[in-house]
Amino acid sequence: MTRVGRSLRVAVFLAFKGLIRGNFGVTAMTILLMALIFVDVLFLPALIRGAVRTIDDQVINTVTSDLVITASAGAGTIDNPGALLAEIERTNGVRAATATTRVGTQISHGSESNAWSVDAIDPSSYRRVFTTPGHLIEGSFLRSADTTGIVLGVDVAGADRTHERTYSRSLKTVHAGDVVTVTLAGGVTRPFTVRGIYQNRFPLSDQGAFISDAAAAAILPGAPDRATAIYVKADAGVSSGALKVRLEPLRTGVNLQTPEQLTAAIQDQIDTFDLINNIMRAMSLLVAAITVFIITYVDLVNRRRQIGIERAIGITATAMVGSYVIKTVVNAIVGTLVGLAVFVFALTPFVQSHPFQFPNGPVTLVLDAQEAARNMGVLVAVAVVSVLIPAVRAMRMKILDAIWGT
Amino acid sequence: MIRVENVSKIYTLGTVKVTALRDVSFAVDDGEMVCISGRSGSGKSTLLRQLSLIDKPTAGRVIFDGLDVVSLSESRRSALRLDRLGYVFQEYALIPELTAEENVFLPAMMRGGRSRDYHARARSLLELVGLDARVAHRPKELSGGEQQRVAIARALVNEPSAIYADEPTANLDSFSGQEVMQTLTRLNAELGVTILFVSHDPDDGQYASRMIHLRDGELVDEPEPAG
Numbered sequence: 315m316t317r318v319g320r321s322l323r324v325a326v327f328l329a330f331k332g333l334i335r336g337n338f339g340v341t342a343m344t345i346l347l348m349a350l351i352f353v354d355v356l357f358l359p360a361l362i363r364g365a366v367r368t369i370d371d372q373v374i375n376t377v378t379s380d381l382v383i384t385a386s387a388g389a390g391t392i393d394n395p396g397a398l399l400a401e402i403e404r405t406n407g408v409r410a411a412t413a414t415t416r417v418g419t420q421i422s423h424g425s426e427s428n429a430w431s432v433d434a435i436d437p438s439s440y441r442r443v444f445t446t447p448g449h450l451i452e453g454s455f456l457r458s459a460d461t462t463g464i465v466l467g468v469d470v471a472g473a474d475r476t477h478e479r480t481y482s483r484s485l486k487t488v489h490a491g492d493v494v495t496v497t498l499a500g501g502v503t504r505p506f507t508v509r510g511i512y513q514n515r516f517p518l519s520d521q522g523a524f525i526s527d528a529a530a531a532a533i534l535p536g537a538p539d540r541a542t543a544i545y546v547k548a549d550a551g552v553s554s555g556a557l558k559v560r561l562e563p564l565r566t567g568v569n570l571q572t573p574e575q576l577t578a579a580i581q582d583q584i585d586t587f588d589l590i591n592n593i594m595r596a597m598s599l600l601v602a603a604i605t606v607f608i609i610t611y612v613d614l615v616n617r618r619r620q621i622g623i624e625r626a627i628g629i630t631a632t633a634m635v636g637s638y639v640i641k642t643v644v645n646a647i648v649g650t651l652v653g654l655a656v657f658v659f660a661l662t663p664f665v666q667s668h669p670f671q672f673p674n675g676p677v678t679l680v681l682d683a684q685e686a687a688r689n690m691g692v693l694v695a696v697a698v699v700s701v702l703i704p705a706v707r708a709m710r711m712k713i714l715d716a717i718w719g720t
Numbered sequence: 721m722i723r724v725e726n727v728s729k730i731y732t733l734g735t736v737k738v739t740a741l742r743d744v745s746f747a748v749d750d751g752e753m754v755c756i757s758g759r760s761g762s763g764k765s766t767l768l769r770q771l772s773l774i775d776k777p778t779a780g781r782v783i784f785d786g787l788d789v790v791s792l793s794e795s796r797r798s799a800l801r802l803d804r805l806g807y808v809f810q811e812y813a814l815i816p817e818l819t820a821e822e823n824v825f826l827p828a829m830m831r832g833g834r835s836r837d838y839h840a841r842a843r844s845l846l847e848l849v850g851l852d853a854r855v856a857h858r859p860k861e862l863s864g865g866e867q868q869r870v871a872i873a874r875a876l877v878n879e880p881s882a883i884y885a886d887e888p889t890a891n892l893d894s895f896s897g898q899e900v901m902q903t904l905t906r907l908n909a910e911l912g913v914t915i916l917f918v919s920h921d922p923d924d925g926q927y928a929s930r931m932i933h934l935r936d937g938e939l940v941d942e943p944e945p946a947g
């Protein structure tokens with residue numbers, strides 16, 4: 315056996331005996347600290363990922379669906395949307411599609427008035443593409459034949475929810491059953507009865523207002539032949555990109571956009587979190603490094619004489635440093651696994667049942683396995699470096715000073 | 721055969737120089753049992769550390785089996801300590817997490833022996849020092865004298881040609897001390913291993929085949945008169 319091989323064998327032996335017969339409190343403490351630090355390292359990115367997922371879901375469920383088709387620049391509207399819709403719905407991978415037409419620009423109630431867009435929708439297909447109809451806080455959603463009703467987002471109605479941030483810009487006191495005045499295209503104003511008020515908890519969609527296609531057709535002849543946008547919901551497992559490729563050949567002169575293209579601006583904001591995240595992680599790793607360093611350092615100081623004696627009888631420095639490294643690696647791995655278990659089996663389910671209420675909706679923790687594995691590797695590596703420094707330094711001490719020095 | 725040639729050791733503490741050994745020369749034949757005696761501070765421990773390759777003399781040579789060990793690299797000296805020398809410390813020199821048996825075979829494991837061989841050897845050595853019933857005990861479960869005998873067994877595990885013991889009985893009561901000294905004497909007789917030990921106690925001279933007296937770091941013929 316080579317010298318290094320023999321040293322490694324002794325290192326493993328000493329580490330193993332040290333772990334099973336050494337100070338249990340110190341081992342438990344190290345593992346606990348490692349676990350806590352690992353949970354800390356995992357937490358913020360998982361929270362950010364959870365928040366991103368919430369925003370993504372909100373965008374897809376209430377604003378864009380899986381694919382948005384709009385008229386290309388210049389045209390303004392999509393002509394003959396009915397034919398296109400029929401073709402889209404026949405395409406493989408499409409679950410549902412719905413067309414909307416921008417018909418209004420202003421809503422007022424009493425002395426309150428503001429610029430909001432009002433869209434004409436087909437309530438039955440809209441319901442299959444978006445979740446908004448399921449998020450009513452008052453009243454009910456539009457029926458297809460309803461020519462006098464309107465549904466408002468909570469940011470438009472206000473609904474006496476004075477604690478909402480958007481309350482001051484809303485109509486403030488509007489409830490289901492009230493009548494509001496809508497300024498339609500061309501300046502026509504019409505009263506509409508509020509059928510329901512919805513709240514998606516997403517600013518982009520909570521300031522919407524909808525009337526039915528039937529209402530639009532009754533007031534604005536020609537409205538059914540033009541659509542502002544068509545929204546397409548994909549079957550499960552079909553990506554927006556794939557859907558785009560399949561639908562592109564159906565019609566020229568239209569724009570097809572995936573939610574990713576539409577949320578690029580949001581993504582930019584999220585990327586800034588990466589910086590914060592890296593700073594936090596660096597701090598956690600620094601704490602881990604200092605913890606391991608201190609634990610090792612204290613242990614080495616207490617064992618100075620013993621280390622001197624072991625070296626005096628011919629145990630190599632490699633064997634002793636090796637035993638410290640192995641012990642630390644084992645503790646770090648066990649610690650991170652404990653941390654991971656706590657995160658996955660305790661923290662995540664807890665947050666699942668008590669989500670953080672962010673402005674964009676309830677946020678849970680979303681762990682990325684690859685990132686967790688990478689962080690685990692980094693944490694173990696940091697621990698190794700932090701144990702090596704004091705251990706190698708301790709071995710440099712003269713045997714004489716180690717055993718008999720003060 | 722161990723030869724000490726004109727060995728001097730000067731400790732430097734800042735600007736203060738302490739001459740612990742002054743031009744010491746002597747030789748020890750294989751199989752001898754030598755007692756190094758002298759007053760406190762006379763340089764006994766210092767001398768033993770130069771012989772056992774734990775420290776290097778300021779001047780002079782230490783020849784071990786024909787090899788000048790002073791000029792060797794630290795890793796060669798470490799290997800020599802492991803393979804050829806045994807050292808018994810004054811006290812508490814066992815690894816607390818290891819059993820008596822494991823403490824004994826650790827140097828053999830370090831040397832690269834086969835697991836079955838060194839387990840057997842550790843057991844027979846523990847039997848030799850009268851501790852066959854204490855094989856699986858941890859150091860804290862052993863008396864001071866028993867710990868010292870485990871340390872002696874450990875010093876023997878790689879079949880060294882010489883064992884050095886610095887006041888191995890200083891922390892023991894007189895009965896345990898006698899047991900340890902008798903163990904050393906028996907090993908010297910049965911295994912023929914050279915033993916150099918340091919003692920304060922003039923009575924320990926009885927165990928030695930020869931005495932070396934130190935006074936203020938110098939070799940003297942006669943022990944210093946008491947007082």
Ligand SMILES: Nc1ncnc2c1ncn2[C@@H]1O[C@H](COP(=O)(O)OP(=O)(O)OP(=O)(O)O)[C@@H](O)[C@H]1O
Nearest residue numbers: 731733738740758759760761762763764765766767
């Ligand atoms: N590491 C050291 N650094 C500085 N001086 C030392 C060191 N070790 C010993 N000395 C000094 O060298 C001299 C001899 O010390 P040594 O320990 O060899 O004596 P000793 O005969 O073993 O004494 P004792 O019987 O008390 O153990 C003393 O004056 C001591 O103070």
Ligand SMILES: [Mg+2]
Nearest residue numbers: 764765766886
């Ligand atoms: Mg001494």
